[in-house]
Amino acid sequence: MACAASTDPSGMLDRGWRVAPQVAVRPEPFGALVYHFGTRRLTFLKSRLLLDVVSALADHGTARDACRAAGVAEDEMPGYVTALATLAGSGMIVRRDGA
Amino acid sequence: MTAIARPPMRLVDQLETGLDAPICLTWELTYACNLACVHCLSSSGRRDPRELTTDECMAVIDELERMQVFYVNIGGGEPTVRRDFWELVDYAVEHHVGVKFSTNGSRITPLVAARIASTDYVDVQVSLDGATAAVNDRVRGPGSYATAIGAMENLAQAGFEGFKLSVVVTRENVSQLDAFKALADRFGAQLRLTRLRPSGRGADVWEWLHPTAAQQRELYEWLLAHGDTVLTGDSFFHLGGYGSALPGLNLCGAGRVVCLIDPIGDVYACPFVIHDEFHAGNVREPGGFARVWRESELFTELRRPQHAGACASCGLFDKCRGGCMAAKFFTGLPLAGPDPECVLGHGERLLAERGNSPIPKPSVDMSKRTPRPARTQPPPHPCDESPLAVLRSP
Numbered sequence: 176m177a178c179a180a181s182t183d184p185s186g187m188l189d190r191g192w193r194v195a196p197q198v199a200v201r202p203e204p205f206g207a208l209v210y211h212f213g214t215r216r217l218t219f220l221k222s223r224l225l226l227d228v229v230s231a232l233a234d235h236g237t238a239r240d241a242c243r244a245a246g247v248a249e250d251e252m253p254g255y256v257t258a259l260a261t262l263a264g265s266g267m268i269v270r271r272d273g274a
Numbered sequence: 275m276t277a278i279a280r281p282p283m284r285l286v287d288q289l290e291t292g293l294d295a296p297i298c299l300t301w302e303l304t305y306a307c308n309l310a311c312v313h314c315l316s317s318s319g320r321r322d323p324r325e326l327t328t329d330e331c332m333a334v335i336d337e338l339e340r341m342q343v344f345y346v347n348i349g350g351g352e353p354t355v356r357r358d359f360w361e362l363v364d365y366a367v368e369h370h371v372g373v374k375f376s377t378n379g380s381r382i383t384p385l386v387a388a389r390i391a392s393t394d395y396v397d398v399q400v401s402l403d404g405a406t407a408a409v410n411d412r413v414r415g416p417g418s419y420a421t422a423i424g425a426m427e428n429l430a431q432a433g434f435e436g437f438k439l440s441v442v443v444t445r446e447n448v449s450q451l452d453a454f455k456a457l458a459d460r461f462g463a464q465l466r467l468t469r470l471r472p473s474g475r476g477a478d479v480w481e482w483l484h485p486t487a488a489q490q491r492e493l494y495e496w497l498l499a500h501g502d503t504v505l506t507g508d509s510f511f512h513l514g515g516y517g518s519a520l521p522g523l524n525l526c527g528a529g530r531v532v533c534l535i536d537p538i539g540d541v542y543a544c545p546f547v548i549h550d551e552f553h554a555g556n557v558r559e560p561g562g563f564a565r566v567w568r569e570s571e572l573f574t575e576l577r578r579p580q581h582a583g584a585c586a587s588c589g590l591f592d593k594c595r596g597g598c599m600a601a602k603f604f605t606g607l608p609l610a611g612p613d614p615e616c617v618l619g620h621g622e623r624l625l626a627e628r629g630n631s632p633i634p635k636p637s638v639d640m641s642k643r644t645p646r647p648a649r650t651q652p653p654p655h656p657c658d659e660s661p662l663a664v665l666r667s668p
Contacts, residue, residue, distance in 0.1 A: 197394065199370070201295070201342040205288040208297060210344035213374055213394045217297065217344070219285060 183256045187263065188239040191271035198267050202226060209267050216265055225258055230273045232268060286525050292577035295341035295567065300545040301358070304351040304537050305640035309378050310412045311403075313442065313483060315546055316476040316536070318351040319642035324538045328358040330558070334535065335362070337563050338371045342439035345372030345397075349545070351537065351640075354381040360389075369393040376401060376440060378418060379425025384432065386512045387425075389623075391434035397467060399438035400425050405453035409446050413483075430461040438505065440466045444483045445491060451496050455504070466505035467497070469512075472604040473546040474636055480605070486623070490615060491516065508542070512597035515590040515617040526599050529554065529576035533567065536638070541566045545575060548638045583610025589616065597621075606633040 183189075194200060196214045206220040207229070220226050227245035228238075235241040242255050262268045307314075326553035338346065346366065350440070353359055353375050366373050374397040382400070390396050400422050405409025407419035421445070429437050439458040441447065447454075453468070458465040472480035485493060494513040497520055499508065504635075508522035528543035529552075535541055539557040544546055553565035554573050567573065585591045599614020605614045605621075606628050612620035 199342065199344055201344070203293050204291075205285070208293075208344070212344070215345075215372070215374075215397060221285060 183252075185260060186243070187259055188252070188256060189237050191236055192238050192241075192259070192263070192268045193271050194229060194232065195269045196265055200226070200229065209262070211265070211267055214266060216267075218262070218265065218267060220258075225255065227260070228255060229262070229268065233271075287522065289523065289527070290525055290577070290579075291604065292319060292519075292530050292573065295338075295343050295564075296533055297344075297403055298347065298527070298534065299338070299533060300347045300349060301334075301535045302349050302351060302537055302545070303353040303362070304356050305638070306355050307351040307378075308355065308380055309415050309474070310642055312475075312479050313403075313413060313444075313476040314641075314643050315353065315471060315473040315476055316349075317636055317639040317641050320640045321351075322538050322640060326537065326539050326557070330539065331358070331362050332365055334539075334563055335366050335369050335558055337371040337372055337557075338366075341564055341567075342558075343371060344536050345374055348373055348375040350376075352378055352380065362460060365398060367393060372401060373397070374438075377425070378414070378586065379422040382425035382428050384428045386434035387434060388426035390437075391429070391432040397437065398429065398434075399440040400429075400463075401440050401442075402454075402457075403442050403444065404447050405450035405457055409450065410601060414444070426457075426461040426463060435462045437461075437463050438466045439463045440468065442470050443467050443485060444470055445485050445489060446483065447495055448485050448489045451493070455500070460631055464503075464505060465508065468507045468509075469509040469598070469601075471546045471598065471600050474548065474639075475641060477604050477633070477636070484615065487615075487617075487619065490617065494520075509598075512594045512601075512613045512615055514593035519593060522598070524593070525595055526597075528552070528599055529573040533573075535563065539548065541570070543572060544600060546598070546605060547601070547632060551603070552636070553637070581610040583608060584620070585610075585612055588612075588618070588620075603634060604636075606631060 198209060201208045206222045207226040208217045209220060220229065222244050224245060224247065228242050230249060231241040231244050232238060235244055238259055241251060247255050278638060302316055304321055304325060304595045305316065305318045310319055310561040354377055363373050363392060376399050390398055402410055403413045404419065404420045409420040438647045441454055455465050470484050471477060485641040487551065490513060494516045502521040506522060510520055511524035514520060514524055532544055533541055534545040536548065541554045541557065543554060554570035557563045582591050582596055585596045597616065599609055601614050602609055605625060607614055607621065607624055612624065614621040614625055
């Protein structure tokens with residue numbers, strides 16, 4: 176899948192993720208606030224759909240399945256890959272296999 | 275702070291309409307303090323006998339947990355002088371409410387430092403308003419520089435990385451920004467710079483201590499150069515008019531994303547407006563803090579679109595959003611209009627026109643009644659602009 180490679184260079188869509196243990200998520204009308212108690216960083220999820228994706232991560236084998244379950248359309252997927260990569264980069268979400 | 279995914283509406287506009295719970299809550303646990311800083315935003319000194327009890331404080335923490343308030347900024351006064359201070363900190367952490375507390379450092383012994391360093395859920399900021407004892411002690415009192423340095427040594431020794439060195443930027447210390455940064459680096463701390471407001475006793479010294487227009491420009495350039503390695507409590511958004519926005523949330527969060535709970539449970543729109551006009555309710559009332567936050571008339575009003583007033587036609591309004599409500603209120607300027615430190619000088623002009631018309635006074639003054647001890651300072655000079663020369667005169 177050449178296309179998948181270009182939109183998901185890190186291959187994160189095909190891995191399992193979850194919200195990090197030190198992280199709290201608070202839904203808000205615009206989306207959610209995400210706070211990491213260890214780094215004391217606050218991040219805004221700027222849509223309810225992204226909150227749904229993040230909440231669904233733990234219940235699905237891969238991030239791709241979580242996105243689909245939350246109702247993310249295929250053509251919206253790249254935006255969500257970027258968002259999830261940013262969350263992973265700041266330690267807000269972590270790999271389920273601990274890698 | 276970072277933001278992810280494109281919104282239908284700008285985040286700053288959404289935040290101005292309010293949140294289900296505050297992002298950042300300041301809780302002054304006591305008005306008691308062993309120092310008497312000339313610019314104290316809460317006019318602290320003496321304990322208020324009506325202070326919330328331990329049980330009442332715990333009930334507030336329970337509520338904050340239910341509202342998912344991630345952390346509280348605990349201050350005072352000097353919060354560590356409360357006998358139940360550590361009990362309350364432990365209780366908050368057990369209930370998933372992180373604590374960042376402000377201190378002058380007088381009680382940060384090696385033992386206390388080790389205790390704080392042992393958990394991720396407690397953060398501390400040590401206040402220091404001069405990178406040298408001479409500059410600091412003129413504002414915070416004799417010996418306060420040595421006390422703060424001692425506390426930071428203890429924290430560094432205990433292995434606490436990234437605690438905060440918190441500085442209120444004044445006319446006298448703005449030339450020391452690099453020295454503050456070096457000091458923070460020396461202790462593995464993070465520098466936090468905040469704006470001097472004319473709040474509490476700050477009103478008495480603001481005119482002499484607030485940075486000059488040239489210094490503001492210098493500060494802005496310095497902040498831009500240092501990006502988000504330096505914290506600001508997002509307090510300098512009024513400087514955005516100089517060009518690019520500074521990192522952080524550039525809006526007045528009062529009653530929208532922040533508020534203050536004072537030692538007797540009164541809730542104000544922000545830590546810098548302890549005045550009846552900005553009093554939203556009390557945590558002791560039925561419905562507690564949550565009801566004040568969600569339903570009070572004042573906060574509901576603050577979350578409606580605000581009038582830009584005299585700033586409406588200004589091309590920079592979108593950047594500075596009219597500046598700080600507290601700074602306007604306690605210098606006697608209309609809330610719908612420019613900040614007294616407006617980068618275009620509109621605030622200064624209004625201040626000059628205002629002349630000697632009365633200025634609102636804070637509703638609380640717990641300053642110690644005894645005269646403040648004489649401070650070591652250079653001999654008076656005809657051009658001396660020191661606030662202390664003024665305080666000494668009566």
